[in-house]
Every structure is written in structure tokens, then in C-alpha cells.
Amino acid sequence: MLVRCINCGFSCQKYGKTKAGSQRWHCKQCNITFTQTIDNTTKCFHRFLNWLFSKEAQQDMPGQGRTFRRQIADFWQIWPMPPKIETSRDVVFVDGIYLAKKACILICYDGEYVLGWYLCRSEQSRSWQALMQRIATPIVVVSDGGPGLRKALKKVWRTAKLQRCIVHAVWQVHRYTTRRPKTLAGIMLKDLASDLYNVKTQEDAKIWIQRLFNWRVTFKEFLSEMTRDSNDNLRATHERLLKAYNSLVVLINTETMFRYLDETLVLDKECPRTNNPIEGGVNAQLRRLLRYHRGMSVEKRIKAVFWWCYLHSPRPLSAKEILKVMPTDASISKIYSSMNERAQLQGIIPTWGDAISWGDLHNYDKLSFNDWD
Numbered sequence: 001m002l003v004r005c006i007n008c009g010f011s012c013q014k015y016g017k018t019k020a021g022s023q024r025w026h027c028k029q030c031n032i033t034f035t036q037t038i039d040n041t042t043k044c045f046h047r048f049l050n051w052l053f054s055k056e057a058q059q060d061m062p063g064q065g066r067t068f069r070r071q072i073a074d075f076w077q078i079w080p081m082p083p084k085i086e087t088s089r090d091v092v093f094v095d096g097i098y099l100a101k102k103a104c105i106l107i108c109y110d111g112e113y114v115l116g117w118y119l120c121r122s123e124q125s126r127s128w129q130a131l132m133q134r135i136a137t138p139i140v141v142v143s144d145g146g147p148g149l150r151k152a153l154k155k156v157w158r159t160a161k162l163q164r165c166i167v168h169a170v171w172q173v174h175r176y177t178t179r180r181p182k183t184l185a186g187i188m189l190k191d192l193a194s195d196l197y198n199v200k201t202q203e204d205a206k207i208w209i210q211r212l213f214n215w216r217v218t219f220k221e222f223l224s225e226m227t228r229d230s231n232d233n234l235r236a237t238h239e240r241l242l243k244a245y246n247s248l249v250v251l252i253n254t255e256t257m258f259r260y261l262d263e264t265l266v267l268d269k270e271c272p273r274t275n276n277p278i279e280g281g282v283n284a285q286l287r288r289l290l291r292y293h294r295g296m297s298v299e300k301r302i303k304a305v306f307w308w309c310y311l312h313s314p315r316p317l318s319a320k321e322i323l324k325v326m327p328t329d330a331s332i333s334k335i336y337s338s339m340n341e342r343a344q345l346q347g348i349i350p351t352w353g354d355a356i357s358w359g360d361l362h363n364y365d366k367l368s369f370n371d372w373d
Contacts, residue, residue, distance in 0.1 A: 128152035
């Protein structure tokens with residue numbers, strides 16, 4: 001067995017044994033002696049990941065998992081970070097999954113790999129921008145209509161086209177009309193929204209849009225009815241129907257409902273019209289993972305999602321490289337503390353107009369120059 005020096009890397013020779021019976025090794029180059037230790041960190045890390053992505057419960061382990069929890073404690077400190085995607089995709093799917101009231105993870109998926117993920121408090125434009133900045137601009141973005149996404153697209157992925165998920169558009173109408181509407185207008189609007197699944201060509205889209213506008217004309221007087229609320233303010237009697245109608249009109253005006261019918265798009269495959277790939281390929285898998293290991297803290301749930309996303313990214317690193325390069329809680333805290341100290345130091349240093357001048361602290365004779373010119 002060839003053993004190399006832990007200091008210089010040259011080969012070593014046996015040099016007796018310690019009192020404990022361990023083999024001692026000697027390096028002629030460095031003139032140092034050492035004992036070779038077995039590093040099973042990578043082995044424990046693989047066991048941690050295998051447990052995380054399985055149904056295995058800690059209470060079924062020997063000692064009810066106490067030894068296992070002690071072995072994997074350090075791995076919960078690691079934050080797997082997303083790679084930078086420089087190759088543009090034709091179509092990407094974006095969505096957010098909430099793990100707690102103020103903990104949302106935004107995910108970008110291309111149908112095969114997870115391209116990026118970002119932890120935020122809510123789906124807002126800044127969070128979407130942070131997710132998009134590390135990913136090359138795609139041709140089409142399919143979304144369920146999360147808030148702030150359209151604004152982020154205009155700033156980061158300016159050339160990308162947005163396709164609103166048809167399923168979510170129909171569900172939004174059903175939330176306003178309910179599953180069993182009692183008015184004729186509600187029944188017709190619900191059926192009209194459900195007919196979106198049957199729109200396959202541009203001609204079908206034109207007919208559907210005309211049917212929607214005809215519905216508005218047919219029930220114009222009915223939708224114009226007003227009612228006074230408890231605060232004696234006038235409100236539309238059928239406000240929910242108007243909201244359902246307006247939600248569809250907005251998608252038509254922004255050209256995000258029938259983007260999948262756009263013949264100018266040059267794609268390798270047919271443009272999708274639903275967000276089903278990310279809903280079933282990512283979100284469902286993450287919810288199942290969290291269900292198998294329910295009871296974890298919010299931080300551990302976040303890191304569990306991060307680990308799943310990272311190992312389903314295009315080119316994840318090996319276990320040995322992950323342990324070497326990925327940031328930990330301690331390294332992140334150190335960065336934040338150093339940045340805080342730097343900010344405090346910059347706040348102490350006076351700038352122009354803030355410092356005390358030399359003349360404010362010394363007395364000197366003022367010379368009069370009134371006699372010149």
C-alpha cells in the first residue's frame with residue numbers, strides 16, 4: 001500500500017507503531033512522522049443523502065437514530081447553491097413552493113433538470129430577478145401567474161415570451177364562479193373557461209375570444225347591478241363574476257394566454273401550455289419528500305429542498321467536492337459579520353463636509369488683506 005505524506009505528497013515508509021498499535025509512517029523529505037486516519041465523511045454524507053430521499057424513518061434505526069443524527073449533524077450546516085446556466089433553453093417552467101408562511105422557494109425547471117432555485121419570503125419581482133440572473137434567457141417561460149414575474153421578465157429576460165398556464169387560468173375562474181354557480185351568467189362563464197382546454201389552433205382562439213366578449217355584451221345589464229355594502233358604499237352586485245371575466249381579459253390583452261399558438265416561435269418541440277412538468281416533476285416530488293420526513297424545522301425543510309434541487313441540476317459535483325466548496329452556516333455568518341464590520345468602519349470614517357477642520361481646533365492670527373486692489 002502506497003502512503004503519501006500529508007504535508008508534501010511524497011511516498012512514505014513504515015516507522016514502527018504507536019502505543020495504541022497504529023501504524024506510524026515517516027517522510028524522508030519533510031522528516032515528519034504521522035499516523036494515517038480513516039476519513040469516512042464522504043461515506044456518512046452518502047448515507048445522509050440516501051436517507052433524505054427515502055422513506056426510512058430515524059426511529060426504525062438502531063438506537064432510534066441517535067447515532068445517525070450525530071453523524072449527519074454537520075451536513076445540515078451545508079447550503080447547496082445553484083449552478084450558473086450559460087446555455088439557453090427553449091422552454092423553462094417557473095414556480096414557487098411555500099414551506100412556511102414566510103418561506104418560499106422559487107424554482108426554474110427545463111423539463112429535465114432543475115436550473116435554479118432561490119429562497120425568499122414571497123413571490124415578488126426582486127426574488128424572481130435573483131433567480132433569473134444566473135440562468136441564460138430562454139425563448140418561452142411557462143408560469144402559473146405568480147406575482148412579480150412579469151415585471152422581473154422585463155428587467156432580466158427581456159426577450160423571453162410568457163405563457164400563462166391554462167390550467168391555473170381556468171382554476172382562477174372557477175374560484176370566482178365556484179364549482180356550482182347559481183346564476184346563468186356564472187354557469188356560462190364557467191363552461192366558457194373550461195372550453196380553453198379545447199383551443200388547439202389560432203382559429204379556435206379567435207372564436208373563443210369572440211365568445212367571451214359576447215358573454216360580456218349579453219349580461220351587460222346584469223353585471224351593471226350595484227349594491228350597498230355594510231359601510232354604505234356602492235359595490236358591484238356580481239363582483240366575483242367581473243373579477244373572473246377581467247382575469248381572462250388581462251391574459252388576452254397581454255398575449256400570454258395563447259402564446260403556445262404563436263407560429264413565429266422557433267422551438268425544437270411543441271410549446272407547452274400548462275405548468276404540469278414542474279408541478280408533477282418537481283413540486284410533487286418535494287412535497288412527498290417533506291411528507292416522508294415531516295416534523296423537520298423550517299431551516300431543515302429548506303435545505304432538504306435545496307439538496308433535492310441540487311442533485312437534479314445539470315452537473316452536480318461529487319460528494320467530496322460538495323463537502324469542500326459548498327458554503328456552510330459558519331462561513332456565511334463569517335461573511336456577514338465581516339461585511340457588517342466593514343460597513344461600520346466606513347460609517348465612522350468622515351467624508352467631505354463631515355470632518356473637523358484644522359482651524360476649528362487651533363488659534364491663529366487672521367491676516368487682513370483689505371488694502372489690496
